[in-house]
Amino acid sequence: MAIDGLERAGERTPALVAVLNGAGRILLDYGSLIALVIVWEACARLQIVSPYLLPSFTNVLARIWAEIGDGTLLVNLADTLRRALLGFAIAVVAGVALGMLLARSVTAEWLVGPLVSLGFPLPKITFLPIFILWFGVYDTSKVIMVVCDAIFPVITATIAGAQGVERQIIWSARNLGARERDLWSTIILPAAAPQILSGIEVALPIALIIAVVGEMMLGGSGLGGAMMQSWRFADSVGVFAGLLELSVVGFILIRLMAAVRRRLLRWHAEAQPDLV
């Protein structure tokens, strides 16, 4: 009863408290970023650094606003995301399939295993000239670059996940009547999901990075391309706008990925800290 009354009396305050709490949290969580922005703005305003080398944060924001207004941001964003996400999707599907195959088949391991070990540490960007030669400077080359870089963490995570499935989990499934082909889809894939998703989470920012690098090196539209364009025209505000836009896009993508992980792994102990 007492608690009831208290709650009713404070009916207005919870909303306010929640807002203040929220603001406090943001300050706490992103304090370092906010401090960075303040120092940045101060340096630019006080002309400690020339505005050509470091345009003020507010100017950069104004530019981003303008780019939103005239639609250039949307166009560039769509180009970059298309390349990054298409390459990412191919890397995920092919990487999981290949990883499963490598974990399962001695022949596949013999055929492809050394290539994976050789390819992982190799800077894939060295293939760019070859890809340009073969596929031109348009989307195909850029997407292939993304796939080449993003696929390795997916493959290795899938192999590790598939090989790390507890023996007794597999025995249980066999005991309950699972055939060999049932095992892969109904047991090993879901059991390895936490590790596979970790690999996918590593692959996502790589996909974005490589898409932008590809745009920077090969030109064309997209956020990376636009940044190089600005640089050529000595438009430092444009360069910094691109940087800021990319960091926000990356942040949102990673947050979305984390949400997908939580959804897919809602069975996992990591998703339910307060239970039991």
Added chain:
Amino acid sequence: MGSATQAEVSGAGGAKGDSHIVVSGLTHVYRPRHGRQVTALDDINLTVGNHEFVALLGPSGCGKSTLLYLIGGFLPVEKGSISVLGEPVREPGPDRGIVFQHFALFPWKTVRANVMYGLERKGLPKREAEARAAEMIAQVGLKGFEDSYPSQLSGGMRQRAAIARTLVLDPSTLLMDEPFGALDAQTRNLMQIELLALWRRSPKAVVFVTHDVHEAVYLADRVFVMSARPGRIKAVVSTGIDRSDREFVKSRAFVEKVDEIWHLVHDQPQGPR
């Protein structure tokens, strides 16, 4: 309980008409990739009667779990033979249900989905599978937790789910690998009582691995006492406990039987641990 079968298969060897599991001349050697090979089991002979509850009792490292895994078909039989209901064991199958110490539930599936897994593999229609799973879940006392994930359950509840997942397929043989070893004493005792009740309701041949003498005498008709390195059966003891008396744990016969078997287990040269 099962005293008729006991009389007939009291020896360790001789295969009788109603023997359910027959193991003869079974030797199993572990060959690790590195290090020396170990003879885990050396010339094991045993029979388990229909509807008989036997315990494999011994110190850790005596190969009792290995023996269970061999009967389950999880490890290949290299020397000797194992047959269940006259059929040589070649691979795992739902006729020989197994329950592991650490449950081995599928953590990404709910209790219901775990219990339904085997029914789905049999190709049962979804509606029927759901009905049978619900009934089994109720039998092990997990009603209301059908949609919980294993990570949301206590140890005892997880083992109930694992038992339900196995028993729902109504296996003629039940293999249990220290199933209550990971539970606290109170839960363990409760689970023992309920296991006996389940077994009475639907009798089957049970092979129960444990290193707990009390548990072995409490549950089993016969206890196979094993010794370690190499794993051998050094004694077979019929418990002959009348479990119709609810207080049988306090009976003189029970206490003496525990004592007798305890001495059998510990009366061996202590090797390096």
